[in-house]
Amino acid sequence: MAAPLLEDKLTCSICLGPYRDPVTLPCGHSFCARCIRDSWRCCDKTCPECREPFPAGTEPRRNVALNNVLEVLRGPRPAPDPEPRLADRALCPRHGRPLEFFCRTEGLCVCGACTVNDCRRHEVALLDVERRERENQLRARVEVTLQQITLAKTQLQELQQQNSLIKSSACTLASVVSSRFSSLLQALEKRQALTLRDIKAANKQALAQVLNEIQRLTSHLEALEQYDYKVRDLLEQVDDRTFFQELQQLSEPLESLGPLTPPQWDEDQQLRNLKELLSPLCDLLLEEEHVPRVAGSSTDPGPLESLSPLPPVPNTVCPLRKKLWQNYRNLTFDPDTANRYFYLSHQDLQVTHGFQPQGPARPGSFELWQVQCAQSFQTGRHYWEVRASDHSVTLGVTYPKLTRQKLGTHTDNIGRGPCSWGLCIQEDRVQAWHNGTVQRLPGVPGRLLGMDLNLASGCLTFYSLEPHTQPLYTFHAIFNQPLYPVFWLLEGRTLTLCHQPEAKLPPGPQEEVSVPS
Template sequence: MHTDMSSASSLLSEDQFLCSICLDVFTHPVTIPCGHNFCKNCITEHWDIISYCQCPMCKDVFDRRPELRVNTFISEMADQFRRSAVKKSSSCSDQQWTNTGDVLCDVCTETKLKAVKSCLVCLTSYCETHLDLHQKMTVMTRHKLIDPVKNLEDRMCKNHDRPLELFCKNDQMCVCHSCAESGHKLHHIVPLIEEYEEKKADLGKTEAKIQQMIQERRLKIQQIKESVKLSKEDADRETADSVQVFTALIQSVERSLAQLIEMIEENQKRTEEQAEGFIKELEEEISELMKRSAEVEQLSNIEDHLQLLQSFSSLNPAPPTKDWTQVKVHALYGETVRKAVAQLEETFSEERNNRCDDVELKRVQQFAVDVTLDPETAYAAFILSDDGKQVKYDVKKNLPYNQKRFNYRCVLGKQSFSSGRFYYEVQVKRKTEWTLGVARESINRKGHMRWSPNNGVWAMDLSDEDGYIAHTVLLSLKSKPQKVGVFVDYEEGLVSFYDVDDETHIYSFTDCKFTEKLCPFFDPCKNDSGKNSAPLIICPVSHTD
């Protein structure tokens, strides 16, 4: 098993073993509920700083701090990777002097050995053996020795042939003692080591800032990847929902077309039956008229005056006939088609809206969160259930001062959101007045104000006087909602309300400018002598079929 893990670790990249907070290989790695991994100390310190539990990667917020246990599998994999990296590093360092162009001894004549020191007086680099000889020869003069460097002549002043041991802050250049006493006499001169330490400190700050920027960008990369993943899921879901909606609409068109064709065929059949009746009736009249014509012709052929007059009285009376001038047989199909198309458009529009609302509600329900009421914010006349899911109006109580508490009808949810999307549902059954929505966390809590986006509240409400209202918009609803869904898309600046039972969209605030945390917002309104005594109830979300 150990060998398998070793071979497996060789197939994995360094990024897979790096904590996104400290940017180093995991130490005591822990996995938090959303599935991301961090060093135990890193995530603990991170949560201590921000004072609430949120994943630095995907921004998921947890109601309470999760219990952190070391992920033994990831820990062992990280150790394997660390040992492998150390082994590779050691292997490379053994050959470093032959591969990286280290400074070589200037005195060695054949195979040059690696230099251990350079002399600023002799401008020569020495290996360990030749350094011993050099120190014995210069024991009285004590030449200036430094760690081995190349181009020793660049470390000497070209004007005075002395080591560059000082730094001129005015001219921002390295100088020797002779330079400091002549051309830089009135300048701010400091030892080279002092300027070195200052610059080193500046570089340390710069490096820390760069590392912070790297960390921020790595986190941003992970966030973008998470966003792409969520976008792909949304795209797949939207595609499936679109296919469902358009399939239903196509079926509706096909049904309407079949009904229209059937109606046209029935009209044509009635027209043909009517025409056959008219023709039969006309043929009968023609037959009677032909008989009378024969009789008239027979009398007309009598030349005897007396006989014609005597026979004329026996002539049968003319048969009854219909006035056929206004009789027509014609079906007005153009009008039929127009009516059918108009009906189809109405049905199409209604079904489209119903389907779209249904699909939209299913989509937003995917972002359901667990919301509980925060008793520290609750108005003194509110009663909250023990589980924090219900609130109703009661008698106002004398409570100790609390900076978080509202002194007007309001209570917020414990959960707050500064990014992403979230959704929750509230039962408003048997209530005659209520208000629901979201509010800025910094909303004024010590003075009554109008619920409006300008004051940091995006809400809809029901009142006996005005009916359903969203800010200043009077809403016309087909039915009275029993359960209302509230959806927020922080980045899109969207707050939407839904009738959960009817699966219909009620109203949306769009183009909102969110700049801080948002909290669920509730007002059960006054009791109204028992007419409005039912509580607002936060319900678990049951996804619609």
């Protein structure tokens, strides 16, 4: 029983641990030298136990007797640690006690007194446990980064090889086409003269037929007009005797002229004849069996000379994109979250920002120019693609609590706070946003974009897929809530969610993770 009592007497009232280099104040109370100095830095010069104030310049004095007692109790002093303990180098600035806990709500290191007072309703973990967890996450990120570096180097080598092959193939094809066109032009000139001659002959024949019909129709029309004049004159005759005499002399009505003979002119037939003439000439250039080899002869062949084939151009589909497709998710827009100026179509796969509202705002819809997907992700790895009609769009992910209301002058809030991450694509620049911090990126991507979300390693990577697949930016974070894809777009813009026929179905709606109050 004496040992615990002696241990209580040799305990510092600030750090609640055994005295280390004890010192004494003028009031007689003793403390660790570092504890009392750290306490005086953030508080007034008073005794932590009796609250007796001390004038400026007062310094604690080393307690020789207490130091000797501690040396006897401790025995031989062990060799000093190469690195001081966390409690020796970090004390709470508010309470002067060692930092032994980590407040996940505020993201701060705290002491035991903080967990009782300021952080009593927060989510708290042991500092060393949280440190090990964060270190494991960082090591996982390092492994993923190394894999990405290896993959990127391999892809770079493949693209360089493809670049050389394409250049060589393009140069050879250009040389072949140039030589072929000289021959094709000669044949085309001959075919042009023949075609124009046929068109002229057909035109002359058709015009002659039309002229003949015009003359026949004109004669008939004149005869009809004379007969009509005689009949009208007879109807105006008053004398009955004269009427019947002239009626007997009136000839019979003219018979109908009958159907006109249509001219033999068919424009569509002339075009069909032209296509039939040109088709063999085009085949000389376009058909594979008529394209020469790279190592072919340098002499110019004749117009109808058969040619040998070129070697095929290698497939340029990026292996990285094929690998990303293994985790492809088919998504749909959530109509209940769409801004009232947004028009959803194609079974909620396409959204357009119109200039007229589509109706009153729905409960839960964005007052901002934004729309959210119906699907969310909390575990695993997921990839999706979207095509933009133009620039001035933002792609991102967000926790469920992203506000729907407009705050300030911004028309979007993706990446403006700690609960969302976004990539803003403008006409001449790209910006990565998170927690109100912006990272400007070089270059401007194509209109086809991809997003890869790896919740296991805490990575969110954006890709540009045109003209080839390349990563744009990667966010690193500890995602502890469900993530929803979210988008912002300017007036007149259109976004389309791309679907893969063989893609895995996205997981069902996730329940929102409750945060300790």
